[in-house]
Amino acid sequence: MSMKSTIKRLTGGAALALALSPVTAFAWSLEEAAQPYAGTTVDVVFLLRPGYEAAKKMLPEFEEKTGIKVNVTDMPYENALGEQVRDFVANGDFDIALVDLVWIGNFAENEWIVPAEKFINDPALADPDLDLEDFFPLVLDAFGSWGGTLYGLPFDNYSGLLFYNQCMLEEAGLDGPPETWGELKDEYGPALTKDGKYAFALQSKRNETQSADSFARVLWPFGGSFLDDEFRSNLMSEESQAGLQFRQDLMQYMPEGIVAYDHAEAVNALAQGDVAMITEWSSFYSTLKDPATSTIGDCLAVAPEPEGPAGRKPALGGFSLAVASQADENEQAAAWLFIQWVTSKENAAKYLELGGVPARQSVYEMEGVAEKYDFVPALVESWQEGVPEFRPRFAEWPEITEIVQEWGTKMMLGEVSTEEGAKQIGDRMEAVLEEAGYYDGEKPLVQ
Amino acid sequence: MLQKTQDLERPAPKESSNAGTVSLGTFLGFLSPAVVTLAAIGIAPLAFAIWTSMRDYNLTRLQRTPFVGLENYATVLTDSVFWDAMGRTFTLLLIALPMQIAAGLGIALILHRPGLTFLKTIARLSLVIPMATTYAVVGLLGQIMFNLKYGVVNQLLGFIGIAPVNWIGDPTNAFAAIVFWDVWQWTPFCALVFLAGLTTVPGEIEEAARLETKSWWTVLRYVQLPFLVPGLTAVLILRTADTLKQFDMVFTMTRGGPGSSTELISLLIQRIGFRAFDQGLASAQAVILLVITIVLSRLYIHFFYREI
Structure with missing residues (x-):
């Protein structure tokens, strides 16, 4: 199944779920969605790179809005795979997987990460503005999916x-x-x-x-x-x-x-x-x-x-964030809310401002962005031609x-x-x- | 001697024979903590390593870990990469250890000479600093100090008109750099062990020998050296084991590169076990390394320690 059809299916599924839900799309808010999970702590690995520093600066806002605590473990890239594999094998603490695009097959085949469908189709958790089609298709496909299934949302994008x-x-x-x-x-x-x-x-x-x-x-x-x-x-x-x-x-x-x-x-x-x-x-x-x-x-x-x-x-390189299978149901929900929020359209401009590189097409179409960040035209062009x-x-x-x-x-x-x-x-x-x-x-x- | 014989012949008091009997509970109470601890932190991991070494045990394919017998051992023993890494490890040992022993002995002999007490105390304290520095920190310092453009080593060489040397990026120079650091860090250990050995030489014998000959070599060879042999054996065993395990400093400085030029055996095992996640193969490599270490230790004891 192609990624394009997967996105369409997920988008359609999410819309249907929202329509059938007593909670309408207009009523959805992060604060309300997070209410049952207030006090939950989610553990995630971050790298020592600018995109993660940007996300860390955004964390207090998320924690204040949701009451969910995001516990970040910083480590250099070279240690990140080993640490996560050992944690997943030992049924450890990480609730969010940081997935380099070359790790996704490994993580998905071992069922260490949960298909995003589970959350996208849950009207209580899915942000109606998630808009998967707003991600650069190449990036969403390469960073977040494996075998036609979407697992993670592009987070630190190169x-x-x-x-x-x-x-x-x-x-x-x-x-x-x-x-x-x-x-x-x-x-x-x-x-x-x-x-x-x-x-x-x-x-x-x-x-x-x-x-x-x-x-x-x-x-x-x-x-x-x-x-x-x-x-x-x-x-x-x-x-x-x-x-x-x-x-x-x-x-x-x-x-x-x-x-x-x-x-x-x-x-x-x-x-x-x-x-x-x-x-x-x-x-x-x-x-x-x-x-x-x-x-x-x-x-x-x-x-x-x-x-x-x-x-x-x-x-082409970069990382997505995916929900870890080893997390319990509450942690999974809290983890998804964080992933969805930090990679959202709404936060893309702020993430860019703080030094991150979002994979949202819409942010690069905003007035003044291409002028302010002179790497943008080259980046957008590259993401059309990558493999x-x-x-x-x-x-x-x-x-x-x-x-x-x-x-x-x-x-x-x-x-x-x-x-x-x-x-x-x-x-x-x-x-x-x-x-x-x-x-x-x-x-x-x-x- | 007479007194000792009398002591032996004297019948032991009755209560002392009771005191010599240790109940099973006491025996187990004293021994079991040590045995359990040793079993938990030494024997169990070793047993697990032997178990995994006989399986196709990859952390990314844990659904399927079939028993493969000695296949991993056969792979290791016929793998040129393993023997290349082993060769580099022994090259490091054969270059660095004689330098450490020679320099350590020289420092020990200087510090053993009478006089200049205050300076010698300072020197003894200074010797501890390299040993007390964390291995990984030594490697990180090396990465900075041996930097081609900004490193202090090339700056110093520049003062005497030597062009900058590509330390980390050149295979031979990178190996020389890890030899340098190993010698820097562990020569003081040799010096302190030899200094301790020299202090065990009876003063009157050494003094008499110095009256007999002016040759320092004769005094060293026939008077001091016999007292240094136990320390030398310890140095050989410990430094060999340490070199075979050498990881942190090299990993942080060169990561085994460039190419494979500084990939010692411990780095290879780490790479296979924790970066390629093939725990089965890495365990087989580790078990073979353990066997080599034990054999070498026995050889050292056989050839050196027995002569005392």
Whole structure:
């Protein structure tokens, strides 16, 4: 079932439920809906990133309106999956799952999260203004759904963008950002790499950054992908190899030690004027714009990621919030009310103002928003052209990403060739998929 | 000797034989807390690890955890990634441990010399600081200090005209950086153990030896070293076990990278067990590591400790 039909079904179901309910849509209010759950505490994991800081600033308002306490556990991204998996396996405390788009298959197949239908069809809990169609379809599909079922609502939303120092480009005689990856390497690279400065930094540290921000980023625009239609490795294809070889060639215009660069290092390199361009998640806009954390001030400019021979295909990443199955009924209801509220249309402008990036289309259509936040046009454009399976979202991704991280880094270091590395990843990836039962028909080929 | 013989021959008082009998309740009362605690925190997790090591036990597929016998062990033993990680761990051990022992012994000998009491007290106290620093903090400090552009290490090298070194981003340099930190953190431990050993050398024997020869090496080799062997054995066993378990510092500084250049065996086990969630395979790796640690400890005791 397609996501579009799922949304229509859910929207229709919600409308019917509201119509049949003694409580009419006009009477619904968060305060009344939350009354039975006042005093309930819901536990959730937040990351140490701007979108979560924004949400935390909004929490007092929610708690005051509802009497529901939201207990936040902060942790770095690298710990978030492990912590949650252990908590769910042990039937622990988390009532809300923070779901990276590559975790959704894992969480859904293990039934650690509850389909949103349960709450959307409950007139006592469903906000009549929920308006699922207002979410960017790509984002709702990729971040919140698995196998045609909606589980979570997009909360911390990213698209890869090209952040660049327009002053450095102007000084080098370059008129605007590169349109294609080829231009970036062949024209911008030599022109901007001089006097201890570099044209580009591609964060490639051996963690999810290597898989998502570096490896996958050069696969898709060149027509490559992790898997073919039969779920066999597609990394030895001409297109995938072209992308991986491109990354090797581009490294001459990147700072030394780029394999040790995580997001912080790449963002800092641009913020300090050491590199002219980075491709980073939209969520880092606030860090780069803030004079306290960035020295480039008005030189900062944003564009969509460059196009490759196969199109733009920018990096896609982000998180949804879903209700955890292990929570009791009251906690589930309270958790849903929070998720629905924090991702609502009504709060989108405030979330944006505080440093978050909402996935609501309506907020970006508001007057003045595109002018005030200059990443908006690029973001909106990127969310039209992204690939949901930018990284496969099935349950086996945690195992596969470890393989990609190891051999992807070895490629960059020149320890193995792109062919050799791709062969290693492909063989190991197929072994994981075979073990999982994709090749004997036990599991559907869904990614 | 005569007095001792008389004591042995003297019949024991009647009441003392009663006092020597321990009731079963007392026996269990004293022993059971220790046994139960050991069973709960040591034996039970080990038994569980052995159990999971024989199953296909992935946290993300708990609906299906079939018994696979020794398959995980076979996978580990034939996996080049495991042996590469083991090789790196032993390389760290073989480079860092001799440096720690040599530097620790040197520091201990300096502090053992008479005079400069106040300065030596300060030095002894200073030696505790590296050991008292949390491993993870050491790694985080390393990440900052070895930063290519802003790190203090490259700043200092700059003062003597050496170009910035890419410490964390280069495989060889990253490994050198973790060796440096390991030596920095654990040389003081060796120094303090050896210093304690030197204080057990009877003063009159050492003094007599110094009157006999001016060679410090002769005094060290034939007088002091025999007293240092128990400490040396302890250092070897503890540092080997610590290096095989070395995790926090490396994880926070390099996360095993770049590539796999600093992925020690404990980082590999953590990666497989807690990032790929394959607890079965990770348990098999951990059990094999445990066996290697026990064998090494027995070898150390066999070859060093027996000579005392």
